[in-house]
Amino acid sequence: MRFIVLVAAALVTGGASLAAHHSAIQFDFTNTKAVTGVVKKFIAINPHMQLVLHVKDEKGERDIEFEGHSTNNMYRAGYRDNMIKVGDTITVYIAPLKDGSDGGYVTAALTASGTRFGARSRAEVEQERLKAEGKK
Amino acid sequence: MQRRFPAAWSLAAAGLVFLLFWTIDAHAQQPDFTGVWTTYNEPGAAGGGGGRGGGPPLPMTDAAKQKVEKYQALVKPTGDTPGGYCLGTGMPGSMLGSGGYPMEIHQRPEQIMIVYEAHSEIRRVYLGDRMVPEGDRLPGRNGYSNGRWEGNTLVVETTNLIEQVDQRYAHSSKAKIVERYHLEKGAKGETVLVAEMTMTDPEFYTAPVTSVKKWAKVPNGHLLPYECAEENWIKRLEQLENKAAGKK
Numbered sequence: 001m002r003f004i005v006l007v008a009a010a011l012v013t014g015g016a017s018l019a020a021h022h023s024a025i026q027f028d029f030t031n032t033k034a035v036t037g038v039v040k041k042f043i044a045i046n047p048h049m050q051l052v053l054h055v056k057d058e059k060g061e062r063d064i065e066f067e068g069h070s071t072n073n074m075y076r077a078g079y080r081d082n083m084i085k086v087g088d089t090i091t092v093y094i095a096p097l098k099d100g101s102d103g104g105y106v107t108a109a110l111t112a113s114g115t116r117f118g119a120r121s122r123a124e125v126e127q128e129r130l131k132a133e134g135k136k
Numbered sequence: 137m138q139r140r141f142p143a144a145w146s147l148a149a150a151g152l153v154f155l156l157f158w159t160i161d162a163h164a165q166q167p168d169f170t171g172v173w174t175t176y177n178e179p180g181a182a183g184g185g186g187g188r189g190g191g192p193p194l195p196m197t198d199a200a201k202q203k204v205e206k207y208q209a210l211v212k213p214t215g216d217t218p219g220g221y222c223l224g225t226g227m228p229g230s231m232l233g234s235g236g237y238p239m240e241i242h243q244r245p246e247q248i249m250i251v252y253e254a255h256s257e258i259r260r261v262y263l264g265d266r267m268v269p270e271g272d273r274l275p276g277r278n279g280y281s282n283g284r285w286e287g288n289t290l291v292v293e294t295t296n297l298i299e300q301v302d303q304r305y306a307h308s309s310k311a312k313i314v315e316r317y318h319l320e321k322g323a324k325g326e327t328v329l330v331a332e333m334t335m336t337d338p339e340f341y342t343a344p345v346t347s348v349k350k351w352a353k354v355p356n357g358h359l360l361p362y363e364c365a366e367e368n369w370i371k372r373l374e375q376l377e378n379k380a381a382g383k384k
Contacts, residue, residue, distance in 0.1 A: 024215045024217075024220075025214075025215035026215070043367075043370070045363075045366055045367055045370075046222075046362055046363055046364040046366070046367075047219055047220055047222065047364055050367075070362075071360075072237065072253060072254075072360045072362055075360055076360075
């Protein structure tokens with residue numbers, strides 16, 4: 001539910017940003033993909049955060065540009081100042097671009113210190129539900 | 137003759153005391169909406185702001201439909217929105233959800249301030265003598281709002297809007313929005329602020345348009361700052377740095 005609310009908020013207030021940004025309709029919010037890389041640029045900003053990761057994978061070594069939730073939504077999802085710094089190795093969970101190219105919309109992140117913020121995965125939601133029901 | 141003055145003064149004093157207590161009592165009866173509020177969803181209901189989302193067809197005039205369709209055709213391919221360009225939602229979208237962000241209300245007898253976190257939109261609702269003369273009002277996306285109390289219900293009338301085809305409830309500059317606010321208890325006993333909205337607009341609608349928005353009180357809640365135009369400034373500085381370095 002939190003994920004849905006966050007995404008809805010982002011789409012309603014932001015949707016798309018300045019010309020350098022991708023439009024929200026280009027992201028596939030039904031899918032989640034994890035990308036790990038070294039932070040080259042990170043700005044917690046409204047209406048969308050900006051992130052550039054240096055990534056090494058089977059496609060090779062390159063810089064990938066991402067955008068994501070507003071600072072306010074990230075804050076409410078657990079982000080705090082200086083959690084992500086240039087040079088950190090982090091993993092971001094993204095709604096990938098529909099055309100399959102590099103980049104995406106960051107919905108959650110695992111910081112260098114191991115702190116995760118953002119939307120919870122379905123598995124985490126399920127685990128919390130079971131815990132609340134006293135089954136785990 | 138001289139004896140009448142003390143009697144008259146006594147009567148006047150008594151009248152003033154009555155008026156004072158009547159006024160205090162009248163204010164004491166009015167609920168206090170001061171605080172931070174976030175979207176309240178009925179148990180089992182889906183979330184959502186309502187500001188620019190979908191919904192059933194609206195009773196639009198043909199002229200209004202054409203304007204909205206023209207706008208949609210322009211932005212649909214790219215998904216652009218006013219918010220993406222740091223423009224506030226405007227009424228009635230701001231009060232119907234403001235993108236799912238919270239709002240804060242500060243209430244005084246003569247003025248109520250509503251701050252929507254998204255884009256730091258502010259509405260001022262004037263009551264009694266604080267009302268601005270009609271000819272002195274500046275139109276805008278959130279318009280101009282007068283308020284009055286009907287028992288425990290705050291009635292807010294908003295006019296002086298500019299035409300906005302970029303909202304779920306698109307409207308012309310002739311639109312009039314009436315909001316009726318009252319407090320209720322939610323399913324878990326929480327305090328819920330209910331806003332019933334009715335919009336009339338002879339240019340855009342053939343019948344009144346209505347919607348209900350519910351807000352839950354956030355105990356000791358705080359709004360976050362929402363700077364949005366910073367990106368423009370960062371980009372400009374990058375341009376200047378590149379120019380200074382002799383780059384294109």
